[in-house]
Amino acid sequence: MNLTDPVADFLTRIRNAHRSRHQKLDAPASKLKTEIARILKEEGYIANYKAAEEDGQKVLRVYLKYGPNNEAVIRDLKRVSRPGCRVYIGKDEIKRVQGGLGISIMTTPKGVMTGRQARREGVGGEILCEVW
Numbered sequence: 634m635n636l637t638d639p640v641a642d643f644l645t646r647i648r649n650a651h652r653s654r655h656q657k658l659d660a661p662a663s664k665l666k667t668e669i670a671r672i673l674k675e676e677g678y679i680a681n682y683k684a685a686e687e688d689g690q691k692v693l694r695v696y697l698k699y700g701p702n703n704e705a706v707i708r709d710l711k712r713v714s715r716p717g718c719r720v721y722i723g724k725d726e727i728k729r730v731q732g733g734l735g736i737s738i739m740t741t742p743k744g745v746m747t748g749r750q751a752r753r754e755g756v757g758g759e760i761l762c763e764v765w
Contacts, residue, residue, distance in 0.1 A: 719759060741754070
């Protein structure tokens with residue numbers, strides 16, 4: 634399957650799996666999606682992730698995380714920069730997501746990182762998505 638926006642597909646898979654209360658989900662793997670999953674794990678939005686191979690295809694398996702009363706840890710995910718409309722911001726334009734309760738994930742010259750890390754490092758870049 635040829636996708637125009639694989640990152641949006643990945644975020645939609647996470648959103649749909651969370652709303653359906655699944656424990657895990659599989660998505661086609663790529664370096665960018667693996668980095669997004671790494672950040673989500675570091676920030677405590679998912680339980681774990683691992684790269685696997687099924688039927689000769691590389692797959693990213695994401696284990697979702699729920700609260701004590703089975704409430705979703707991720708409230709929502711929003712794709713900001715799209716293939717048709719890229720959104721680049723400078724180091725001084727990085728805003729807090731949901732008043733500091735969420736994170737933004739960015740690609741910078743120093744790699745994929747959260748908006749908070751990019752502000753600390755003093756770099757701007759393309760803002761991929763926001764998670765809260």
